[in-house]
Amino acid sequence: MTTTMAGTDAAIRSQIIDAIRSRQRFVLSSHVRPDGDAIGSQLAMAYALRALGKDVRLLNRDPAPSNLADFPGVGDIQVCDRTDDPGDAVIVMECGDIGRTGVAGLDRGYVINIDHHVGNTMYGALNWFDGSAAACAEMVWDLIVDLGVPITTAIATHIYVAIVTDTGSFHYSNISPRTFDICRQCMVAGIEPTPIARTLFDSNSLGRLKIFGAVLNDMRIDPSGRVATIVLDRALAAACHATAEDTEGLVNQPLTVKTIQAVAFFKEIGDGDWRVSLRSKGHVNVNSVAKVYGGGGHTNASGCSATGQLAALVPVFERALIEQVEQAWTASSSSTNQKG
Numbered sequence: 533m534t535t536t537m538a539g540t541d542a543a544i545r546s547q548i549i550d551a552i553r554s555r556q557r558f559v560l561s562s563h564v565r566p567d568g569d570a571i572g573s574q575l576a577m578a579y580a581l582r583a584l585g586k587d588v589r590l591l592n593r594d595p596a597p598s599n600l601a602d603f604p605g606v607g608d609i610q611v612c613d614r615t616d617d618p619g620d621a622v623i624v625m626e627c628g629d630i631g632r633t634g635v636a637g638l639d640r641g642y643v644i645n646i647d648h649h650v651g652n653t654m655y656g657a658l659n660w661f662d663g664s665a666a667a668c669a670e671m672v673w674d675l676i677v678d679l680g681v682p683i684t685t686a687i688a689t690h691i692y693v694a695i696v697t698d699t700g701s702f703h704y705s706n707i708s709p710r711t712f713d714i715c716r717q718c719m720v721a722g723i724e725p726t727p728i729a730r731t732l733f734d735s736n737s738l739g740r741l742k743i744f745g746a747v748l749n750d751m752r753i754d755p756s757g758r759v760a761t762i763v764l765d766r767a768l769a770a771a772c773h774a775t776a777e778d779t780e781g782l783v784n785q786p787l788t789v790k791t792i793q794a795v796a797f798f799k800e801i802g803d804g805d806w807r808v809s810l811r812s813k814g815h816v817n818v819n820s821v822a823k824v825y826g827g828g829g830h831t832n833a834s835g836c837s838a839t840g841q842l843a844a845l846v847p848v849f850e851r852a853l854i855e856q857v858e859q860a861w862t863a864s865s866s867s868t869n870q871k872g
Contacts (some may be wrong), residue, residue, distance in 0.1 A: 544660045548644055549678050551658060553718045557587045557619035559641065563627040564593045564634040565776070568697025570731070571596045572690040573625040573646075573668045575605045579690070580672075580681040591615055593634030595775050599735045603693060604686045618642075626650045626668040628828060646671055650819060666704070666711045669694030673714050685809070688721035692811035698785060701733075705814065740778035743769065748785060758793045759853045760786035761846050765800040783809045790841060793860075794818060794853040798842060806845065809835045810853070815860040821852045 552558075558581055562570035570592075578588045590609040600606055608732075613634060618641025624630060625646045630639050645656030648665040665671050669691045676687065692715060699707050719725070746768055752761040764779060771780075783797035794812040800806050808825070810818035812832050819834040827836025838845050 539664060541660070544658065545675065545678055548646075548658055548660060548675060551621060551642070551644060552581070552584075552586075552675075552679065555586075555620035555642075557621075558682035559590070559615065559617075559619045559622045559638065560588060560590045560625070560631045561592060561622065561627070561635055561638055561802050562603070563632045566594060566596060568597075568600060569667045569669055569694040570626045571600050571603075571606065571609070572664075572692075572694025572697070573672045574609070575603070576640060576669060576672050576676065576687045576690040577623060577625065578608070579606060579684065579687045580676040580679060583681045583684075584679065585857060587619070589619065591635050591638075593615075597780060598737075599732055599777075599780075600693070603689060604733055605690075624656070625672065630655045646675075649830070651823070658829040664706075664708065665708045667677070667695045667698035669698070670710060670714055674816065683717065683721045685722035688723045692723050692725070693732065696728070697732065700833070703784070703787075704830065706830055706832070737775075737778055739772050739774040742772040743774040743778050744782055744785065746772055747782060751786060752849050753792070754854060756854065757791045758857050759794050759850055760789070760795045761798070761850060762786065762795065763798045763800075763819055763842065763846075765842075769800075783811050787811060787813055793857045796846075796849045796853060798838075799838075804839055804841065806838045806840075806842070807835065808838050808845075808849065810849075812853075812856070815863065816856050817860070818853065818856065821849065821856060824852070 547679060548580055560574045560578055562574055574590050581588050591612055592609055593613050595611050596606050596609060614636035616637055618638055621642040621644055622638045623644045627633055627648060628649045628651050643656040645659045646668060648662050648668050648671065650663055652661050662671050673691050695711060695715060747762050747764050779799065783795055786792050786795045794816050797809040799807045810822055812818045817831050819831050820828055822828055822834035822836040825836035827834060829835055835840055
């Protein structure tokens with residue numbers, strides 16, 4: 533596969549538009565355990581391509597989260613771990629490495645890679661990376677506009693869902709005027725933010741409520757009060773009858789405490805095998821911590837895997853996060869003094 537690198541966003545977008553117009557059969561995919569941005573980006577693109585008369589299949593390794601199930605088109609997503617027919621082109625969105633799709637066979641096709649995560653491996657024939665996008669859906673929006681497809685309510689709904697979820701309900705630092713302008717245009721297209729929010733955030737299971745209470749009750753806070761650590765092992769998850777979906781958003785809860793600046797959430801996958809989600813406020817860079825362990829993401833929201841005993845891992849991550857908090861504080865103080 534020949535990889536094409538473009539010098540500017542406009543140039544690569546033009547190449548992607550040409551590739552879409554000249555092809556008929558498309559496969560759309562995203563990362564394992566898809567979130568709102570993954571699902572929203574896929575479905576917005578699917579509706580746009582179908583409006584152009586294209587044939588579209590949506591393939592994901594894992595099903596959509598239950599709180600997204602009632603949005604239009606989610607039932608069209610096929611759950612599988614391989615495909616023998618990558619179509620005329622594969623569009624992978626919100627995914628830093630094609631292996632992270634969990635769907636074998638996608639790499640046999642003409643791959644178009646659209647992503648906003650730092651660390652993208654540029655695995656496609658065409659690669660569009662935009663680290664300034666608050667959600668991959670902002671990039672999908674630009675492509676849909678470039679393609680001349682009218683913004684229907686269904687397209688706007690998925691763009692809005694993607695942006696709301698990937699910005700942590702507009703909590704993260706990657707939002708921009710572009711973010712709110714796209715949301716404004718989604719409202720013009722007919723979306724209703726209130727029922728969308730109710731569906732996203734007020735459709736919890738009892739297991740979710742129990743797991744939030746149990747995990748937060750055992751939250752650890754470092755002596756400075758700035759870094760929190762929460763843990764969910766398999767025994768606790770089983771006792772609460774909780775699923776993986778029930779933990780969505782749990783990592784953000786400690787940040788509602790004014791003094792807490794960063795959080796590490798350890799979720800047990802297997803014996804000595806942990807998935808670590810990292811979140812922060814302001815300019816505290818948790819991405820730099822995740823990268824040490826082969827992970828990645830954004831400044832305020834990243835993740836990685838870690839292996840070992842929890843008693844040994846927690847202090848390591850805690851110290852790393854404290855270091856990032858102190859670096860952000862030092863940088864902020866220096867900037868304030870210079871302005872003064």
